[in-house]
Amino acid sequence: MDAGGKKKSCITLNIMKSRKPFAFARVDHDRESRRGFPEVIYCAGKSPAQVIAIAREILSRSNQLLASRATPELARRFCRVFRRARHHSDARMLVVERKPIPKRGGTIAVVAAGTSDLPVAEEAVVTAETMGNRVRRFYDVGVSGIHRIMSIRQELQRCSVIIVVAGMEGALPSVVAGLLDKPVIAVPTSVGYGTSFGGIAALLAMLNSCSSGITVVNIDNGFGAAFAASLINRQIS
Amino acid sequence: MDAGGKKKSCITLNIMKSRKPFAFARVDHDRESRRGFPEVIYCAGKSPAQVIAIAREILSRSNQLLASRATPELARRFCRVFRRARHHSDARMLVVERKPIPKRGGTIAVVAAGTSDLPVAEEAVVTAETMGNRVRRFYDVGVSGIHRIMSIRQELQRCSVIIVVAGMEGALPSVVAGLLDKPVIAVPTSVGYGTSFGGIAALLAMLNSCSSGITVVNIDNGFGAAFAASLINRQIS
Amino acid sequence: MDAGGKKKSCITLNIMKSRKPFAFARVDHDRESRRGFPEVIYCAGKSPAQVIAIAREILSRSNQLLASRATPELARRFCRVFRRARHHSDARMLVVERKPIPKRGGTIAVVAAGTSDLPVAEEAVVTAETMGNRVRRFYDVGVSGIHRIMSIRQELQRCSVIIVVAGMEGALPSVVAGLLDKPVIAVPTSVGYGTSFGGIAALLAMLNSCSSGITVVNIDNGFGAAFAASLINRQIS
Amino acid sequence: MDAGGKKKSCITLNIMKSRKPFAFARVDHDRESRRGFPEVIYCAGKSPAQVIAIAREILSRSNQLLASRATPELARRFCRVFRRARHHSDARMLVVERKPIPKRGGTIAVVAAGTSDLPVAEEAVVTAETMGNRVRRFYDVGVSGIHRIMSIRQELQRCSVIIVVAGMEGALPSVVAGLLDKPVIAVPTSVGYGTSFGGIAALLAMLNSCSSGITVVNIDNGFGAAFAASLINRQIS
Amino acid sequence: MDAGGKKKSCITLNIMKSRKPFAFARVDHDRESRRGFPEVIYCAGKSPAQVIAIAREILSRSNQLLASRATPELARRFCRVFRRARHHSDARMLVVERKPIPKRGGTIAVVAAGTSDLPVAEEAVVTAETMGNRVRRFYDVGVSGIHRIMSIRQELQRCSVIIVVAGMEGALPSVVAGLLDKPVIAVPTSVGYGTSFGGIAALLAMLNSCSSGITVVNIDNGFGAAFAASLINRQIS
């Protein structure tokens, strides 16, 4: 359409590429000492190059690396660079453990209402395990068949923290918490349609539970629930 | 307060008062033949005089009268006019039954999650009874103590329609419906605070239930749930 | 970019694949005895492999199988495995009926406001028929031409339950319910644009109907409406 | 509690009182020539003194005065000052007509769904009449008894503009517009409870009507609907 | 992938295809006599085959056909079947006019705030012209340069109805209506980002205008605004 339309005619400027990594990120190396775990990379909205540069920076001083919301494409590129990386595809997470954190405290239970909630539940499992916790899975125990929950009650009571993952009407945490004297962290998921509003229905149910003492994290935030559970579990000997 | 402040100086015009009742209402006398029950008066937003005028009109052709959302003040005035009226103060309803409708069909169960849900549950009870149904109450059986529901399961299974009234997280209908092969009509209530948003949390939970076949009515609409239950129950011999 | 970028370098872990089906699902085999119909598979958010594994498990003990929200791709794979499967493409449903449930009770009417509402209406039809009900369709009878509804009034009155499917302003259930003494289950659809907000306008209209006794299900939930209608219809001899 | 707590110790400053009326209002005297009717006073949020001062200013150059959302208390004070004022208490309006505008154009119909919608309908009636239009009222013709609308169809078709006032599910405008070839202006009202959300349900229904050509005004805005209808009607000879 | 994976093994059922057109649509042939214009096809959510079948049915009795929200793909197929069809690609509309409606009444002005609002404005223009109205366009006159509106004031005042199309903050109708004594129909568009919420910001601004007498249609509903304007304009001689 334009003879001689050489690309040169367009001067493209991109701070991300033309500058040093530190132009876009200040890795908080002090975080491991303050919070007990190094900075975790939230991959959404970052280019593979950015994720890899930040990961390199973190691993220059830490033995652990956790990256969440990793696409398959990112995972492929990441694993080429970091040979010890593991890609948990269900959980959409990347993990590098040069020296695993020894297991401490009690056991964290991850309970999921339905099969569609598994990506979020697995994000919680991978996070909790990488942070040095023992984890047990209890999947597909939604309230439409209440006997499934009753049958695992004793096992849950033996855990120190319970993460409950549920979409749709988000009723499962209320039932579970009503049976136990352990802290329950509820994770609403975006599973559902129509008036589930991408997880809002479940979130509201969890915030308004008639069972006392449930705390809640953001929709689909399996990572955050496991991080909180780990902070609790570490203090339990 | 104002010397010579004669009211005459202000010409007040009010269609409600200066005209005949028919200026503001066209009573649908045909409704009883079409729908099996005469027009029900929704009192909110109507003056006592209006409610009484409409009630007179309805009773000129029907043996039953039901009025919902009646304030105590309205009830007092109403009962002075209609000697056979009963005021169900919990339910905020007024009933006139010149000739009660004979009981038909099966039994309607009214299940309520907590004590605060009772006004709505009682609205359902009074409506269902006035429309000629047998009713059983099951109150304060919320999911924070799941054994309470399990213990009434057999009794519920013997009913033909189940109305479940719940506020807060609205989880009770999911659990009840999962146990039975009877139609469950869920009534969200405005019980709760903060993110219950006046009953929206409960409503969304009910609309998104993982237990199949729950249908839902408006927040605090005990009347509507009972009306629907009655339409179902009448067909069951 | 990376010499020898062999895939091996990336250790991928996936609970869905590496474990047994029971890692992600606990089929509720008791459901058929409790609720009168086996577990129904909601396909959204499940992989074809998961759907097929769960279907196998259900069919190991039941004669019926119903799966909703099936994509064409899933349907193709499903039908290769289950030879007796039928794919209702309008309804986005998969059905396996080894021994059809005999027809019982009255007839369920499925009324739809417009042509665009048909996928949801057909989901209701297929569900109701598979659950052993007689069904009649009344399509494209929206309120912009009110005579269309008036002309089917007598036929509707002969049915035992009426499912009304409508998007946009969702006015049809109010008009239909005002004409009959049968239970009306309203299904809002996501048909519309702008302030229809994906079906919320229709949902709110149905929840706030001035015609008494309408009950409502989630947006686009033809399946749920038919499930509820079937629970009602079974009790009517 | 404080010896000598004389009021003097508190210096109170109030721009509303200490300055001239023009400190708080610039009456748009040119409006009558531009828009065909003088500025209308929206009383909500204004003190009686402010309303009266603005009214005086308007009447210094116009023969008509219309004030909406007047409380009974304001009306009392207003009528003491303006002897020719009429207070339409249903409509919450104050009118001063020194020389009524002659009737022009066709007739405006004001149709209301239920008795509770009357304050809004009357606001429309009073506005339209004051602006020089012939008006006909059709009240309590909601869609739960559709025959009521059918019976007034011919009368409506003879009007030039139809204002339809409805709360709850707001279905009436769709039915009315579907029957006529006249412009329909829909007014949602805040009548209802729960998910009517103070009139939002009705508003959304009206904006999403499947009947073409309905236009909509703000919730409870009977005044605005009549103003628009009057601008239309004036052009019709 | 599956030996013998013959398609036959999958029985596909599709009501849309296997039945007659009348299985999915009841064309309202009476509409032209009631409303002055035949049924208009809203193409979204309908297959090309459905649109064409409905169009044939309408044209079997009418001389005009209007179809909105037509994709380019649909337009191509449609134009192959109906040789006289015109495709207004900006407006996303298809028109067949066997015998154009003669121009009547005054002129309809279509005013648009910005260039991005043109698809909606053109939908209004095409609709109004097809329905037999004279139309004038006034584009790109948003309030950030208020002199642009002032300069067209006299021309607008000579029109009988003003359609104002605006996205973002939707302020243009308030300014236009404040200058004229003609009816203003406001059309919010989904132009904007972030808190424009797909046109809600503009819609709310229009519903809350401080200029009296503006009426509003659904977001992006240029068709509806023009339909309403045409019902008004037809009555003006």
Added chain:
Amino acid sequence: MDAGGKKKSCITLNIMKSRKPFAFARVDHDRESRRGFPEVIYCAGKSPAQVIAIAREILSRSNQLLASRATPELARRFCRVFRRARHHSDARMLVVERKPIPKRGGTIAVVAAGTSDLPVAEEAVVTAETMGNRVRRFYDVGVSGIHRIMSIRQELQRCSVIIVVAGMEGALPSVVAGLLDKPVIAVPTSVGYGTSFGGIAALLAMLNSCSSGITVVNIDNGFGAAFAASLINRQIS
């Protein structure tokens, strides 16, 4: 209107009064063994008589009683009946401790952003203390003066669980959690105006915190936060 308007003419029926306490409540006596603390009475929406009846029932088997959201009027009546009751008026709570629970575990910190957040913070303090925890208060340390938080950092790090109470923009939990390796439970309050939407702004901020591991409870739910903190703290020796 009615000579001799004797009250008798009105038959009032009230299930709350005419039946036994068990008509409206089923106290869950098993809860103390399951959850480690007896049922807590949420007073909102219950009559004083109901609260007192339920309290009697609970105290018939437990040594502790906690009642939240108690109005001053209820407190007065309650304290007349239960001589050992204490009324925490800031916290709107009633406490009866026949035999205080011995202090166990670590210390719970209650941090509040501003003076207006105190009622919620005090609800957390009273709950935590009654449930057998040591508590420390840190009030008025909002982020507009960040040095206030920095100065208490060491003290917070010595606690085992941190409850952070904040209204308005709800930023305090993010800052606090970023400094510590202890679990942080965030409580949004309804302090604010306009777009604080009764606490929604603060709630959303807390759910979306960039500091990992924060969990959240309902708006103004100081009780729930303390209950959760107590379940955590009990496990820490």
Added chain:
Amino acid sequence: MDAGGKKKSCITLNIMKSRKPFAFARVDHDRESRRGFPEVIYCAGKSPAQVIAIAREILSRSNQLLASRATPELARRFCRVFRRARHHSDARMLVVERKPIPKRGGTIAVVAAGTSDLPVAEEAVVTAETMGNRVRRFYDVGVSGIHRIMSIRQELQRCSVIIVVAGMEGALPSVVAGLLDKPVIAVPTSVGYGTSFGGIAALLAMLNSCSSGITVVNIDNGFGAAFAASLINRQIS
């Protein structure tokens, strides 16, 4: 109901009263040096005693005191204690100026759309003046009469910052900003009804303005707008 019901039987505990002021507030004395003005008291949600205690603390080190959202009752009590206090009743503000800040920089214009917006506009005026700015008022210049804005354009252009206060559709800032090269700070007010949603309509309009460079504060936040304007104005010599 209880013989000898002495008040003593109820032990009331109240942290607000029983402890020192510092139990509920940590006055940020450093703020004046950091931000150029001492801490401002937001009175909503604080008791008169609390406000007075905090005011004393602030005045122990500063010459200025500003308190917003003061009720008349609070003002009366406040003025008894602080003899130099002035109560701006329109603005709902309390001011103590021991030594007024000298006027600096340019002039701040406060523009208000309608008479009902004055309380918010006056809050801005009082704040700006107390913080040492010259202020000019331009009231009742809403867009329904656009000539009113045009007539003050030159005066506005001579000011250094423009605060524009508007409710309803919030269109005024767009028009004003389009005329000037000065920073415009928009303040939405809660003036309006129905879909104004307490100021949200105006807020959204302001955030989505087609006029570049408008910044916005919370609904009814005249104080915040003036604070920002003052930070700007101080830098202008």
Added chain:
Amino acid sequence: MDAGGKKKSCITLNIMKSRKPFAFARVDHDRESRRGFPEVIYCAGKSPAQVIAIAREILSRSNQLLASRATPELARRFCRVFRRARHHSDARMLVVERKPIPKRGGTIAVVAAGTSDLPVAEEAVVTAETMGNRVRRFYDVGVSGIHRIMSIRQELQRCSVIIVVAGMEGALPSVVAGLLDKPVIAVPTSVGYGTSFGGIAALLAMLNSCSSGITVVNIDNGFGAAFAASLINRQIS
């Protein structure tokens, strides 16, 4: 594709193409004199041809051109036409500066909370620089590591206006504003997931900041923040 399917049969009409540029745009050439900078092109929703035509028109009278929200595809086409154009790909902006505006006033700081916020921050940087301002970047200083902000406090205090860009909980502006006596303009970004609601969580936090004097722009509106900052900065000598 279709033998004989000649395109001729479809008459396509497109106002955008068939008419002159002025059919869709009226460039506001007076804007540079009124507002200090020529019209800026918002590219979203405009075709490349439209953008280029408008750009030509602007450059016929101005030396600067700024276009926002440019896709890479648009940039490519644009740069072929305008040889001096620069494409800032991070910022999604196109700039033509025939004669750069000389730097005036103080320095504008652009502070960003996280790496994902950079596209918005860069939009602010490019806008501010093109409008003749000195700019400093401070990136990745979110509140989860509060020391990062503390370390740049002195540098920020030396700037004249601070733009703070943040997604998720949007807490950064509160902390920054609490430390300085400079105007802070907050830009919420759509970074986040679940209840971040595309930037609403951050927006609300910023509108409800407890730090006085923050003003806010639309979500992701880096351009608007910089435009406002520039209007401020120009006045500071």
